[in-house]
Amino acid sequence: MIRKLFILLMIGSCLSCHKKSVQQSGCDAQVCTTLFAIIGIHFTDKNGTAIVVQNYTAVNQRTHLNMVNSNPPANPFGIGYYIVADDSAKSQLSTEGDEVLVSATNPATNQTKTTMFKITGGCKCHVEKVLGVDTLAFD
Numbered sequence: 776m777i778r779k780l781f782i783l784l785m786i787g788s789c790l791s792c793h794k795k796s797v798q799q800s801g802c803d804a805q806v807c808t809t810l811f812a813i814i815g816i817h818f819t820d821k822n823g824t825a826i827v828v829q830n831y832t833a834v835n836q837r838t839h840l841n842m843v844n845s846n847p848p849a850n851p852f853g854i855g856y857y858i859v860a861d862d863s864a865k866s867q868l869s870t871e872g873d874e875v876l877v878s879a880t881n882p883a884t885n886q887t888k889t890t891m892f893k894i895t896g897g898c899k900c901h902v903e904k905v906l907g908v909d910t911l912a913f914d
Contacts, residue, residue: 807900810901812862814860816856816857816890817911818879819912825853825855826854826913830878859892864902868902869895869896870896870899872894872905876892877890881913884913886913894907
């Protein structure tokens, strides 16, 4: 019995040792994990095949500014995946959430598609998607 209690206490203490960081100044005090959150979108053609798009933009509709994040040359998430926002852009977003208009063009057809996301940031620990699609397919 004591051995089981000891094991449970050890498991509990290990779980509580997860790395955490304190939230930035100007916000209510809270403890945040060191997780790095990413919100993205996949673009596909009409057959569902991932494609590289042209003229990709993600514009915060409250500030009318482009989200500062740009995709790295070698996209670790695969062809057709684009980052809408991540924790590096958290300060560009309000705690209540902002609408972010995402737009891209299919280079094979020159068709442009847009979709709206609602993303929170600001004083929250991480960016969070409130509304938005995971995949946008061109016709």
